[in-house]
Amino acid sequence: xxxxxxxxxxxxxxxxxxxxxxxxxxxxxxxxxxxxxxxxxxxxxxxxxxxxxxxxxxxxxxxxxxxxxxxxxxxxxxxxxxxxxxxxxxxxxxxxxxxxxxxxxxxxxxxxxxxxxxxxxxxxxxxxxxxxxxxxxxxxxxxxxxxxxxxxxxxxxxxxxxxxxxxxxxxxxxxxxxxxxxxxxxxxxxxxxxxxxxxxxxxxxxxxxxxxxxxxxxxxxxxxxxxxxxxxxxxxxxxxxxxxxxxxxxxxxxxxxxxxxxxxxxxxxxxxxxxxxxxxxxxxxxxxxxxxxxxxxxxxxxxxxxxxxxxxxxxxxxxxxxxxxxxxxxxxxxxxxxxxxxxxxxxxxxxxxxxxxxxxxxxxxxxxxxxxxxxxxxxxxxxxxxxxxxxxxxxxxxxxxxxxxxxxxxxx
Ligand SMILES: Cc1cc2nc3c(=O)[nH]c(=O)nc-3n(C[C@H](O)[C@H](O)[C@H](O)COP(=O)(O)OP(=O)(O)OC[C@H]3O[C@@H](n4cnc5c(N)ncnc54)[C@H](O)[C@@H]3O)c2cc1C
Numbered sequence: 554x555x556x557x558x559x560x561x562x563x564x565x566x567x568x569x570x571x572x573x574x575x576x577x578x579x580x581x582x583x584x585x586x587x588x589x590x591x592x593x594x595x596x597x598x599x600x601x602x603x604x605x606x607x608x609x610x611x612x613x614x615x616x617x618x619x620x621x622x623x624x625x626x627x628x629x630x631x632x633x634x635x636x637x638x639x640x641x642x643x644x645x646x647x648x649x650x651x652x653x654x655x656x657x658x659x660x661x662x663x664x665x666x667x668x669x670x671x672x673x674x675x676x677x678x679x680x681x682x683x684x685x686x687x688x689x690x691x692x693x694x695x696x697x698x699x700x701x702x703x704x705x706x707x708x709x710x711x712x713x714x715x716x717x718x719x720x721x722x723x724x725x726x727x728x729x730x731x732x733x734x735x736x737x738x739x740x741x742x743x744x745x746x747x748x749x750x751x752x753x754x755x756x757x758x759x760x761x762x763x764x765x766x767x768x769x770x771x772x773x774x775x776x777x778x779x780x781x782x783x784x785x786x787x788x789x790x791x792x793x794x795x796x797x798x799x800x801x802x803x804x805x806x807x808x809x810x811x812x813x814x815x816x817x818x819x820x821x822x823x824x825x826x827x828x829x830x831x832x833x834x835x836x837x838x839x840x841x842x843x844x845x846x847x848x849x850x851x852x853x854x855x856x857x858x859x860x861x862x863x864x865x866x867x868x869x870x871x872x873x874x875x876x877x878x879x880x881x882x883x884x885x886x887x888x889x890x891x892x893x894x895x896x897x898x899x900x901x902x903x904x905x906x907x908x909x910x911x912x913x914x915x916x917x918x919x920x921x922x923x924x925x926x927x928x929x930x931x932x933x934x935x936x937x938x939x940x941x942x943x944x945x946x947x948x949x950x951x952x953x954x955x956x957x958x959x960x961x962x963x964x965x
Contacts, residue, residue, distance in 0.1 A: 555581045557799040557947075558788050560775040560811070562588035564936030565925050566803035567759040571675065571937075572944035574768050581795050582763060583773040583788055589756025592805050593933055595828050595901040597849040597860040598752040599690055599840060601934045602669050603743035605662040605714040607909035608930050609649040610642070626879045627847035630865040638865050641820040644907035657909050660958035662714055664911075664938050667954060669747055671937035679758040686748045690840040690851075691721070691729070691740040693887065699844060700738035707741050717744040732835030735887045740841070748840050751854045752933055771795070775804055775811055786921060799947065801923045802916075806902040808926035815919060819912065819964055821927065822905040824863035827877045829898040830856035831884075832891035843887070848880035856894045859884060863903065874898045905929035913939050913959040914946055923947060924961045 559570045562584035570582045582588070611617055611628075619625040630638075648657060676685055694700040700720075707718040719742045721729065726736040749755050764770050773790030778800060781787050786800035802808050809819040830853060840851035847862040861876040877898055884890050906912060906927040916922035925943050928935050939959070945952045 555579050555769070555795055555797040557581070557801060558583055558786055558795055558797045559801045559803055560778065560788065561803035561805060561807070561926075562760055562770065563591055563593035563803065563805050564589070564756050564759075564933050565805060565928060565940070566801070567756060567763060568675075568936040568940035569801050569803055569925050569943055570763050570768055571759060571766075572940045573947065574763060574766055576944060576948050580763070581769045581771060581790075581797065582760070583771055583775060583790055583795070585772060585774055587757065588760025588770065589753045592901045592903070593756040593936075594753030595826070595860075595899045596752050596933045597828075597840060597851050597858070598749040598853065598933070599849070599851070600668055600672055600747040600749065601931050602665060602745045602747070603689075603710070603716045603718070604931050604934065605665050605710060605716060606654075606658040607661045608905075609654050609909070610645045612646070612649055625847070626876050626883075627862040628865070629862070629876050631867070631870065631873070634865065634867040634870065637867060638822065641822045641907050644820055645822050645905075645909075648908045657958075660910060660955070663954045664935055664942070665931070667938035667941070668934045669745070671941055672747070675759055675762065675937055676755070679755075679762040681755055681758045684749050684751055684755050684758075686750075686839065688748070688839055689742055689744040689746050690748055690842065691726070691742045692842045692844050693726070693737050693740050695737040695843075695845045697738045703741050703844065718742060719744060730837055730839075730841070732833070732837060732888050734889065737887075748851065749933075750852065754854070756933075775802075775807070778811065780919075784920065799921045799923060801925055801943070803925040805926055805928075805932065806904040808904065808912075808924070812916075812924075815916070815922070817916065817918070817964075819927070820907050822907055823865070823868065824903040824905050824930075825866055825900055826861050826863065826903060827872065827874045827898045827900050828858050828860045829877060830858050830894035831881075832894065833857050834889040834891065837888075841887075843880075843883055846880060846883035848876070848883065850884050857890070872898060872900050874900075903929055904932065908963070910959055911935065911939055912961050912964070913943050914956060914961050917962040917965050
């Protein structure tokens with residue numbers, strides 16, 4: 554008898570499947586496609602152990618104005634779709650007030666601190682060391698004022714959380730990345746993060762590891778989830794119906810839609826991002842985040858991948874990669890960017906909660922229903938770390954990290 558059905562095989566889903574399997578549970582992992590083909594495929598591939606403070610909503614007038622008039626490349630919005638986001642955005646604004654944000658960051662830092670340690674055994678067991686570099690990534694600052702500000706911030710983060718960095722002069726940055734034709738005012742090199750040259754392949758390899766260890770992966774539609782007469786859970790799959798005592802919702806940006814059917818209303822700030830790969834003359838050693846232009850350019854198996862900031866738009870809205878075009882232009886000023894590899898850019902949604910914390914734990918109104926979603930900007934980083942916390946909650950162990958800040962009932 555299957556103990557648990559895990560719905561969704563992105564980083565969040567494969568990670569909880571592996572954690573429960575390790576504890577002797579019989580696990581069926583269900584996805585409509587293969588593991589790691591959605592958001593966990595399209596990201597910038599950084600296991601961000603430096604991201605101890607989540608992305609807050611900007612509250613200063615200058616930044617808000619630049620977003621409003623469309624000059625910011627960090628956030629782009631389509632005015633007609635704004636009403637759809639209003640509830641989540643108002644809560645995001647409220648949680649981004651300095652005092653609340655400090656508390657949220659303190660909680661966030663506790664899970665970020667576990668990220669690389671929880672990925673490490675999975676990378677080793679999955680045999681995908683070749684996809685991972687453990688040398689950090691760099692943030693380019695184009696003006697001296699921006700660089701000075703970034704150094705002060707990095708010093709503060711180092712003092713408060715122990716996150717390590719090195720400030721690079723323009724010449725040091727050029728020596729580290731010989732393909733760059735412009736190194737601005739230098740860079741902050743965050744030393745501890747890991748970077749992955751194919752994030753979808755890493756997620757897929759975790760999914761294959763789960764199957765090699767005896768787990769069942771099956772194609773199915775999570776929207777068929779229903780309660781059984783005996784109080785368990787049933788989902789219809791390509792192999793027929795599967796029943797289990799427990800179900801975990803790990804559907805990333807699709808999680809709130811499914812949960813609405815069970816009477817849960819989770820507001821989500823749905824931040825769409827785009828990526829595209831490019832050929833280039835020369836490559837990069839490590840990813841670069843261009844602070845002034847809000848994109849990341851990362852060396853990947855398919856070429857240099859540019860990923861963009863946040864677009865607030867309709868769920869089904871056609872792609873409008875304004876930010877990608879600007880990012881391309883900006884990237885062209887630091888290196889010789891060649892032709893795009895794909896005809897069309899990829900688009901996906903960061904599943905961000907308005908309080909910037911993922912939703913981890915028991916669904917408040919349904920026994921045996923567990924939630925593991927809302928990892929926002931750092932779900933690729935956090936999947937294994939929060940999966941361990943959830944598995945411990947499900948098996949009645951004491952969570953290795955304080956779980957209360959992430960409890961699903963906070964939105965009840
Ligand atoms: C542009 C961009 C850059 C990013 N960069 C980074 C980064 O560098 N580092 C980082 O840590 N994070 C990054 N992120 C965030 C990260 O990618 C996400 O937080 C993370 O991938 C979410 O994982 P998930 O498993 O929750 O969701 P997903 O990976 O989306 O998985 C959800 C799964 O559910 C399945 N599913 C959905 N509906 C159904 C259904 N009805 N039936 C069956 N299956 C279903 C999907 O097929 C999918 O496989 C980035 C995101 C974006 C968009």
